[in-house]
Amino acid sequence: MSYSPRTLVAIPAYNEEECIENTIIELRQVAPKFDFVVINDGSHDRTLSICENIGCNIIDMPINCGLTVGFQTAARYAVDHGYDYMIQFDADGQHRPEYLAALVEKAVNTGSDIVIGSRFLTVRKDKSMRMVGSRMITVLIKMLTGHRISDPTSGFRLFSRSVLERYYYDNTLNPEPESIALFLKQGYSVSEVQVSMRERQGGESYLNPVKSMQYMLRVFVTLLIVQWFR
Secondary structure (H helix, E strand, O other), rough: OOOOOOEEEEEEEEEOOOOOHHHHHHHHHHOOOOOEEEEEEOOOOOOHHHHHHOOOOOEEEEEOHHHHHHHHHHHHHHHHOOOOOEOOOOOOOOOOOHHHHHHHHHHHHHHOOOEEEEOOOOOOOOOOHHHHHHHHHHHHHHHOOOOOOOOOOOOOEEEEEHHHHHHOOOOOEEEEEEEEHHHOEEEEEEEEEOOOOOOOOOOOOOOOHHHHHHHHHHHHHHHHHHHHOO
């Protein structure tokens, strides 16, 4: 790839003291050319102090604002600092930095506005309840937009500057499947790259089996509402 766009890796973190240091160390070792910023979302554990001790670039939210506000804040930071792309990257070790370059390369080569790191582009989903929900969202997005997204709930995503500017000025947008579907309907280009992900490397996810199904149901309903009114 001859063209090397400026790309920011945005790492939202809430109470990730068990994972954040290893995540940053691996990112620096595997993908040292990428700038990154940690959005400390009002953590009340040692997340902030760990990031400070290892010299991270940090946006420190005074209270826990949630993923959407954290993402919007990162998007504004990326636009204000002149980045061409921003990649959403989990603090818990699930996302693997060796795929960062592949997402950027896909965006540059195809002109995609959004590139999703998909676990299921070439790999079949398992038959768990969560994957059933993911299949339903894939089908619904296909029905609403005409485009198939194999991994609509993946949080490993690249966004172009034009999309980031939308997040900059429109605080109704979130980094969720309903916004991806909206961008598709509005003519933005979305593509996917096959990646593999790990299990959370420490701490506890807020998405237990019950909350996972609640999340899938909320996304399903919101997709219908968002597409109907927007």
